[in-house]
Each structure stands twice: as C-alpha cells, then as structure tokens.
Amino acid sequence: MAPSTATAIITTTDMFAYQFMTNAFAAAGIVAVVSGLVGYFLVMRGQTFAGHALSHIGFAGATGAGLIGLAPLWGLLAFTLAAGIVMGALSERISNRDVAIGVVLALALGFGLLFLHYYTSFATQATALLFGNVLAVDHTMIATLAVLGVITLAALAAIMRPLIFASLQPELAEAKGVPLRLVSTAFLAIVALAVSACAQIVGVLLVFTLMVGPPAAAQRLTTGLWTGLFVSAALALAEAWLGLTMAFYTDWPVSFCIALLSALAYFATLPIRMSHVHAAG
Amino acid sequence: MSIVTLENVTLRVGRRKVLSDVSFGIESGEFIGVLGPNGAGKTTLMRAILGLLPADAGTVKVFGRTPHSGNPAIGYLPQLRTVLPDLHVRGRDFIASSLNGERWGLPSVSQHERGMIEKTLDAVGARDLAARPLSAMSGGERQRLLLAQALIGAPKLLLLDEPLISLDARHQEVAIDVVRKVCRERKITVLFSAHELNQLLGTLDRVLYLGNGRAVLGTVDEVVTTPVLSRLYGTDIQVLRADGHIFVMSRGRDVERADHLHDHNHGPEHGHSHHHHH
Numbered sequence: 277m278a279p280s281t282a283t284a285i286i287t288t289t290d291m292f293a294y295q296f297m298t299n300a301f302a303a304a305g306i307v308a309v310v311s312g313l314v315g316y317f318l319v320m321r322g323q324t325f326a327g328h329a330l331s332h333i334g335f336a337g338a339t340g341a342g343l344i345g346l347a348p349l350w351g352l353l354a355f356t357l358a359a360g361i362v363m364g365a366l367s368e369r370i371s372n373r374d375v376a377i378g379v380v381l382a383l384a385l386g387f388g389l390l391f392l393h394y395y396t397s398f399a400t401q402a403t404a405l406l407f408g409n410v411l412a413v414d415h416t417m418i419a420t421l422a423v424l425g426v427i428t429l430a431a432l433a434a435i436m437r438p439l440i441f442a443s444l445q446p447e448l449a450e451a452k453g454v455p456l457r458l459v460s461t462a463f464l465a466i467v468a469l470a471v472s473a474c475a476q477i478v479g480v481l482l483v484f485t486l487m488v489g490p491p492a493a494a495q496r497l498t499t500g501l502w503t504g505l506f507v508s509a510a511l512a513l514a515e516a517w518l519g520l521t522m523a524f525y526t527d528w529p530v531s532f533c534i535a536l537l538s539a540l541a542y543f544a545t546l547p548i549r550m551s552h553v554h555a556a557g
Numbered sequence: 558m559s560i561v562t563l564e565n566v567t568l569r570v571g572r573r574k575v576l577s578d579v580s581f582g583i584e585s586g587e588f589i590g591v592l593g594p595n596g597a598g599k600t601t602l603m604r605a606i607l608g609l610l611p612a613d614a615g616t617v618k619v620f621g622r623t624p625h626s627g628n629p630a631i632g633y634l635p636q637l638r639t640v641l642p643d644l645h646v647r648g649r650d651f652i653a654s655s656l657n658g659e660r661w662g663l664p665s666v667s668q669h670e671r672g673m674i675e676k677t678l679d680a681v682g683a684r685d686l687a688a689r690p691l692s693a694m695s696g697g698e699r700q701r702l703l704l705a706q707a708l709i710g711a712p713k714l715l716l717l718d719e720p721l722i723s724l725d726a727r728h729q730e731v732a733i734d735v736v737r738k739v740c741r742e743r744k745i746t747v748l749f750s751a752h753e754l755n756q757l758l759g760t761l762d763r764v765l766y767l768g769n770g771r772a773v774l775g776t777v778d779e780v781v782t783t784p785v786l787s788r789l790y791g792t793d794i795q796v797l798r799a800d801g802h803i804f805v806m807s808r809g810r811d812v813e814r815a816d817h818l819h820d821h822n823h824g825p826e827h828g829h830s831h832h833h834h835h
Contacts, residue, residue, distance in 0.1 A: 438661065453626040
C-alpha cells in the first residue's frame with residue numbers, strides 16, 4: 277500500500293514530496309472535518325447505528341455501480357441517499373430500531389457480495405471499498421469530495437437549529453411547530469452524503485472511526501455546542517492526518533492507523549466524568 | 558373570557574376513541590388539575606389544545622381560535638420521555654435550543670433571549686442548574702429546568718403534563734409551589750395533569766376529571782364524588798374524605814396510587830396486586 281521499500285529508503289522525512297501523500301492529506305482533511313461535524317449530531321441523536329447501516333447499504337450501491345460501469349462513489353451516493361430518505365420518512369423511530377436496521381444492513385452486504393460475484397474483475401476493488409484506499413485518491417476525487425463536503429455542510433447549517441431542538445426535545449419541538457419528520461429525513465440524507473465521502477477514505481466498514489469516534493470523544497470533553505463541534509472536527513482531522521503520517525512511516529494500512537487513533541482518543545475520554553452519568557431516574 | 562373551549566369534541570388516537578362528545582370551558586387565570594386513570598386522555602387532550610391533534614368531531618378553541626402548533630402563547634412541559642443519558646449539554650444551552658428552535662439556519666441566541674432565560678431561571682429557582690450538564694442532573698432538577706423552559710416567552714396558557722412524575726414528595730411540593738406562585742403573579746392559565754389529587758387540593762381552582770371517554774370539569778366538591786367518579790372509571794368508586802385528604806377507592810384499593818405505581822412498573826405483574834411500601 278503505502279511507500280514501497282524502495283521509496284522508504286530514499287526518504288525518511290518528507291512525505292509531502294509524494295503527490296499521493298499530498299492528495300491523501302487533502303482528501304482526508306476534507307472528509308475528516310465533514311465527518312466530525314455531521315457525526316456530532318449523529319451521536320447526539322443516538323443514531324450511530326443508523327449511520328453504520330447507511331454505509332453498509334452504500335457498499336451494495338458501490339459494487340452495483342461497478343456492475344453497470346459507473347464509479348463506486350455514485351453508487352454509494354445513490355444507495356445511501358435513498359436509504360437515508362426512506363429511513364427518515366418511514367418514521368421518527370425506525371432509525372433507532374436496531375434489529376430492523378441490523379437485518380437490512382446484513383442484507384445490503386449480501387447484495388454487495390452478489391454484485392461482486394457477477395462482476396468478477398471488479399473484485400480487486402472490494403478491499404478498497406470495505407477498508408478504504410486514500411492513497412489512490414486523485415485530483416478529480418479531491419474536487420468531488422470538496423463539492424460534496426460543501427453541499428453537506430451547507431445543508432447541515434440550514435437545518436441545524438431545528439435539528440438540535442428536535443434532537444433534544446422532540447415532543448416540545450413538535451408542539452412548537454418543528455416538522456420532525458422533515459428534519460429527521462433531511463438529516464439522514466446529510467448523513468448519507470457524509471458517509472459516502474467518508475467511505476472513500478476509510479472504507480464502508482470503518483466510517484465509525486471518523487463519524488462516531490471523534491464526536492463521541494468530543495461530547496465527553498465539552499458541554500457547549502460550538503466547542504463540541506470544533507473539538508469533534510479537530511479530533512477527526514488530527515486522527516486522519518496523524519493516521520496518514522503513521523501509515524507512511526510504519527507501512528501499516530492507513531485505515532488501521534486512523535481506526536486505532538480514533539479508538540485511543542475515545543477510550544482516553546472515558547474516565548472523564550463517569551460519575552455524572554445517570555444521576556437519578 | 559374562556560381560554561380553552563371544547564364543544565362536543567371527539568378525539569381519536571389511531572382508531573381508539575379517547576374522548577367522546579366532551580364539552581367544557583376553562584376561564585382565564587384558572588389553575589386546573591387534570592386527573593383520571595392512565596389512558597383517559599390527559600396527554601391527548603393537551604395535544605389537541607396544542608393543535609397537534611385535530612378533533613374528530615366538535616370544535617376546540619384556544620384563545621377563541623382553532624389551535625395551531627407553534628403558538629408562542631402556550632407553554633408546554635411534555636411528559637418526560639426522551640432523555641438522552643449521555644448528553645453533556647448545559648442546562649442553559651438546553652433551554653436556549655428551544656427558543657425559536659423551529660427556525661431554519663444556525664442556532665444563535667440574542668442578548669435579549671439570554672436575559673429572558675436568566676430571568677425565568679431565577680423565577681423558578683433554577684439558576685444553579687444553568688451551568689451544569691443535563692447528564693449530571695437528577696430527575697427533579699431536570700423537571701425544574703423544563704418548568705423554567707415552559708415559562709419563557711411569557712405564555713398565557715401553561716400545559717404541564719405529569720410534571721410530578723419522577724419527583725420525590727418534597728420536590729413535588731416545591732414544584733407545585735413554584736407553578737402556583739409564578740402563575741398567580743403572571744395570571745397564567747394552567748392545566749396541570751397529575752396522578753394524585755391530594756397534593757393539588759390547596760392549589761387548584763377546578764378539577765378536570767377524565768375517564769371512560771368522558772370529561773367532567775368542576776370544583777373538587779362537585780366532581781370528586783362517588784357517583785361522578787364511578788361513571789368516569791366505569792366501576793364502583795368510593796370517595797372517602799379524612800383529615801383534609803381525599804381518597805378515591807375501588808374495592809378497597811386506592812385508585813390513584815395504584816395508577817401511579819403502574820407507571821413505574823411495566824413488568825409482567827402489571828395490573829395485579831401491588832405490595833409496595835410507599
């Protein structure tokens with residue numbers, strides 16, 4: 277994956293001398309910030325499993341796109357968007373129903389496998405889809421991710437106020453005239469966009485590393501909204517870039533490094549304020 | 558002037574008819590205790606007043622108009638269902654999220670709104686909660702915070718859905734006192750739903766008793782009687798008065814207390830004898 281043995285001998289310091297590394301830093305940077313910000317609300321709403329499911333459904337989309345000769349990203353986008361909108365529209369609560377979601381995501385992975393089966397030359401892409409391949413990112417992909425990121429964050433900004441209200445106090449929000457279903461559907465569509473971008477970097481199986489790990493750690497560290505969002509995005513960015521750096525010097529897979537850092541950061545926050553949870557019922 | 562009027566109103570939740578051909582009027586400034594067995598329609602009635610549930614038949618008028626959601630003149634404290642356990646949101650931010658929370662765009666709180674929040678927190682004695690995260694609050698503290706939130710923006714009508722649930726006896730008294738004081742001062746009309754009548758006896762002006770699809774509004778002496786409640790519960794009810802307390806009994810069991818226990822006890826023995834010590 278990363279630098280071959282030959283290149284590792286040539287350089288010991290400057291990873292930015294390589295085009296693929298600068299590309300990877302740019303792509304991972306865009307995706308990390310988007311994931312950290314969108315993921316913050318995913319964690320706040322307790323919908324992380326829904327996010328996980330969306331990425332698995334995206335796998336079927338990505339391999340399906342390969343079958344009909346499209347780039348995987350478009351299949352990912354189409355399937356996650358459709359799934360996100362269906363989840364949101366079906367009901368406010370179905371997105372929290374673990375069993376139903378679990379069954380659907382397993383089915384989606386199954387379909388992904390089926391599509392791979394019928395398009396065998398595409399099979400080499402399977403690992404890249406599942407675990408990411410950030411070192412293969414080119415300029416076109418960076419531009420696509422940047423556009424995707426801007427759209428995602430603009431949409432998030434547009435619904436942020438009612439989203440927070442509906443997440444914290446759905447019953448009251450409804451009484452005050454917040455269209456709960458619309459907000460919930462729009463949010464899952466935003467998550468779908470973020471998941472699609474995130475899967476390009478760390479793969480569909482590891483979107484938790486950027487979309488859940490950093491926000492969960494940030495929520496344990498902060499109490500304010502803006503500081504929470506900032507810490508979440510900063511953590512995701514730090515984990516992505518440090519992960520890339522670590523991968524460059526160790527020759528370990530990038531996604532593993534990011535996953536490791538994400539888990540370490542989250543577990544490091546666990547001892548903080550454990551005594552506060554569940555003060556009383 | 559009538560604040561809330563129902564004329565021959567029928568309310569359904571799904572296919573179930575919760576209230577059937579109900580009529581009553583609540584006057585300005587009244588403190589109404591809303592009582593009745595579980596499932597009698599206390600929450601459903603409040604949702605209709607909030608404009609979230611259109612009447613199946615009849616007319617509901619709030620401030621003389623058909624109710625619509627998002628009316629800033631109504632303060633609402635929903636029966637607490639959604640509590641995200643791991644939420645480290647500060648009390649002040651939690652309240653702030655509800656101010657104009659229906660508007661699109663980025664969240665922001667103006668200086669004026671900050672002032673309103675602080676004033677209301679003071680009024681219900683919840684200033685100490687402003688800086689603390691929700692996850693660190695007890696049930697009683699959370700309820701106090703939600704009460705403050707319901708009062709922001711100077712509502713004329715306050716709908717409090719089971720605000721005493723999850724509070725111990727002392728905090729229940731405190732909560733009732735706070736509501737009474739603030740609402741008398743500001744001449745706010747209150748609908749206060751509860752399981753037990755006795756704590757509200759010194760506070761309420763009239764009782765709205767729901768049951769069996771019906772509703773009866775009147776003074777405690779008019780409503781809390783053996784014939785009226787037997788009709789509402791659909792079973793033989795005895796009303797006993799002792800020492801300034803009223804006990805609503807069915808076959809020797811305290812009906813209100815049994816209801817209350819059910820709320821905290823959705824186990825398999827639901828509906829059978831309770832031998833809890835209170």
